[in-house]
Amino acid sequence: MSQATDEPGETVEPAEAFSVVASEARLNILEALWRAEDRPVRFSELHDAVELDDSAQFNYHLQQLTGQFVKKVDGGYDLRRAGAQVIRALRAGTFTQRPRVEPLEVEGACTGCGGSLEARYADEQFAIDCTDCGKAHGQYGFPPGGLVDRTDEEIVTAFDERVRHLHCLAADGVCPECGGRMHTELEREGDCCLDVSLRAEHVCERCRYELCSPVGLVLLDRSVVVAFYEDHGIDISDRPYWTLPWCVDDEHYTVQDVDPWRVEIEVPLAEERLRVVLDGDLTVHEAERISCED
Known part of the structure; x- marks a missing residue:
């Protein structure tokens, strides 16, 4: 089995890579390729799409992109993944937009006091909070591009799916x-915006991307929980995560042990409850369905 490493091969220094695309003409070339219905795109068609009058200047910019962001193939030019990622980042609005969004009403009630919930957007993140007691129900990233051409309801649904x-x-x-x-x-x-005493912290060993969550959030796609809800006629994907107390509250967690970690989560539903025990890697270690009459 082959393994990729950071050793060269062909590498481009980060500063050089960014300098290559720091040109309106080159960004226009990348976007023209990205928009093309059929690829590869012939030189003449790409030139026409970019509307750069000087053919020699156009060719110069295209050649600067070729290799890392664009590839030359039989029949013309195509985007490399890096080129597509540049356009996706721009369209996501991460580098170009700082939108203002009025607070959005969201489905469900505060798991603490029963008050109303709203979603507030700032610094490319939505925070779901109670309007009465202020209890946090999660704060997670959502790119500005996700706000475009969506109703308020669609935005909230997209945020839930993304989380x-x-x-x-x-x-x-x-x-x-x-x-x-x-x-x-x-x-x-340590302090945490999630308003819980036990949380899972995820850190990428490569790019240092960080994400934290209540431990119950991991159960949303675990088969034992999905089946538990299905047996009660409920599609759990239709329930926003913040309406499920075991996704946002400490009350449903019990730490059985810390060496190794064993965390018990109770998922109540109708006349039953599902008892799930997770280990330190958030793997389901045990699962048991219990009647509430027991």
């Missing part, structure tokens, strides 16, 4: 940003 996706990837050891290896630790110390 599930990010945390399930992280808990499975895959960085949502770079694909690198994520390291997970359970933490009790």
Whole structure:
């Protein structure tokens, strides 16, 4: 089995890579390739799409991109993954937008006091908080591009889906940003915006991307929990994570041991409760369904 490393091969220094795309003409070339319905794109068609009058100047910029961001193939030019990533980052709005969003009403009630919840957007993050007691129900990243061409309801739904996706990837050891290896630790110390005393902290060993969550959040895609809800006629993916107390509260957690970690989470539903025990890697160690009459 082959293994990739950071050793050269062909590498480009970060400063050089950014300098290559620091040109409006080159960004226009990348976007024209990205927008093309059929690729590869012939030189003449790409030139027409970019609307750069000087053919020699256009060719110069195209050649500067070729290799790291664009590839020359039979029939013309195509985007490399790096080129597509540049355009995706721009369209996500991370580098170009600082939108203002009015607070959004969201489904569900505060798991602490029963008050109303709202989503507030700042610094490319949504925070779900109670309007009465201020209890936090999660604060996670959401790119500005996700706000475009969506109703308020669609934005909130997209945020919920993104949170599930990010945390399930992280808990499975895959960085949502770079694909690198994520390291997970359970933490009790230090301040945290999640308003919980026990949290999972995920850190990418490669790009240092960080994500933290209540430990119950990892159960959203675990088959034992999905099946538990299905047996009660409920698709758990239809329930926003912040409406599930075991995803946001400490009350449903019991630390059985710390060496090694064993954390018990109770998931109540109708006349039953599901008892799940996680280890320090957030792997399901035990699972048991119990009648509430027991």
